Every structure is written in structure tokens, then in C-alpha cells.
Amino acid sequence: MKMKKNDSKYIKTIDLLRKSKPLLDSSGDIEREVIRRISSSAEQVTDSFSLLDLLFGWTNIVWIRRGLIATSVMLVALFVYQQSVIVNQLNWISRQIVINEERPIRATQPEFVRQLKLLKITGGRYNMMNSSISEDQIEILIESVDKLQTDFDNLMKIIQDDPDLKELIEKKLNEKEQRKVKL
């Protein structure tokens, strides 16, 4: 009984609302406003908007359109990012090639060893290109350094073999250190 009463209220209300169909009294206003908006938007239409409309205009469901636009923007951003990474990598690789082309190792093996020695002697400060020292002078310098190194090695060997001499040298070195501290 309660349900029937309820249904009756519902039916009466719905019937009332159906009968009271809303009437558009100002269709002329709507028409004018629509034409005005179309005219003004036609002037502002850009190529990008047309492209969006062309790509996503097939659906009127707002969330699908927004989703598609967001996805495409993300894909474009990802593409641009990947391209920038690839370009950076290519630039880096190109730079490596340029360095290798500009400073090739042209020296023969003995000469290369000699250049390394020279760099070692000068602590890496020697610039082969800008140097005013002649080749002979460099040769003499390397030979004397080699001779010094050989003499030093021999001397160290003699000291190591003779414990008395080793002790004496250590004592002298300690005295020298102490003198330095006093000063």
C-alpha cells in the first residue's frame, strides 16, 4: 500500500514535469550569441587547434579527449627528450674523434719512450711543440738522467748489502733531521 502511494506520488510528479516542457523564449538571443562566437572564434582559429580538432575531434567524451591529448603530449615530450639525449651523445662522440684527429701519435716506439721519459723528468710540464731546447740537448739530458738513475740504484744496492754502512747513513740522516728541527 505504501509502495503504491509512493509510486503514485512519483508518477504524478513525473507527469507534471513532462507536461511542463521548458520553452526557449529567447532563441533569437541564442542564435545571435552563437553566430557571434563562431565569427570571433573563426578569426582566432590557429593551425595547432585545427590539428588537435583533426586528431581528437572524433570523440566528444571529454575525458577521452583530454586523455588522448595528455598521452600525445607525453609521447612528444619523451621523443624530444630521447632526441636531445641522442644528439648529446653524438656531439660527445664527435668531439672524441676530433681530439684523436688533432693529436695523433706519430712517434716511433723508441722516440715515444723517449718522450715519455722526458715528460716524467719534467713532471708533465714539458711541451714538445713549443720547446726551444734542441734534440741533442734533450738527448744529453735523458742520458744523464738515465746514468744518474743507474748510479743511484747501484748505490742503494751497496748500502743494502752492507749493514754497517746502512747504519752509518741512517745515523747521519737522523742527525741531519734533528738539526733541521732545532733550526
Place this chain on the structure above:
Amino acid sequence: MIDIKIIEECRGGNLNNFRKLVEVTSPFAYSVAFRMLGDEDQAKDAVQETMVTIWQQLRRIKSASVYKTWVYRIVINKCYDNLRKRKRSIECNAIEKTWTMLSDTVSQWPSSELEDKETAMIISTLTNKLSPKQKAVFVLSEMEEMTSDEIAGITGMSKLAIKANLYYARKSISEMLEKYL
């Protein structure tokens, strides 16, 4: 039914021809928008936006038979947008006034009729708690007296979803009528 000739003429970009289409389309678009939104001004705005969208996408219409369904779909989507944007609640005084007015009118049924403002208030109050989808199904089914096939074509919902939404809408409105009327 809309004459396909009018649509074809409008596709050419002639705004004068489009005026005819606005004249024919606006009344039924307004009816749905008004019943969905329960507000005259917002319904007019929705109709304007709908007509602008129709103008922009008119080239998609291949036959006059689908035109009305297509227009309804656009109006419903515009109303969805509008309903999502606003989260308004109706004032208590207005609700009380609405129930009194509805009670008086229902007591005089079937001879009684409502003015547009009264209809708007009643629809707003009755459908205030419904979701946009429930509201759309309720308006199209109960107010516009469409079949579930037509509603499915407009809203893109399955028939089962339409039935479920209509059931909840009817239940909610019946409970309100029982409680306040």
C-alpha cells in the same frame, strides 16, 4: 527530422544557413539541458556551446537520421562538464519552498502545470543527489521519454548500466517524495 539539405548547406560555411539549423536544434537541446541542469541560464549557455561545437564538427554528419542523436550526445556532454565544474548545494529555504510548491501542484493534478522556474527548482531538488550519469538517464528516459536503445546511442552506456542508473535515480527520487511530500 532535420533536412539533410540544411546540414549540407551549413557545411559550406555559410552562417546564414546555420541560423536555420540553430532555430531547429535549439528547442530540443534546450529541453534536455534545462532538465539536466535545472537552471535556465546555464541551460542556455550549454545550448550555445553545443551549437558552436555542432558548427565546428558538422562535417562529421553523413546522414540526417543520426543528427538528433549526435546533438543529444553533445548536449549531454556539455551538461556533464557543467555538472562537474559546479558543486553547488541548494539552500534549505529553497528546498522547503520547492516541496510546498510541489505538494500544492501535485494535489491539483492532473489539471496543474508548472512555470519554467518552478520546474527548474523541482528538478534541481529531486536530482540534486544523483550522479551526472544517473541524471542523464533519468532525464532522457523519464522526461524525454526515450527508449533504452536511444539512450545507449546517446550516452554510450550499456543497457544494463542504463537500467541500473535509472533504478537508482527512481529510487532516490521516490524516497525524497515519500519523505518530504
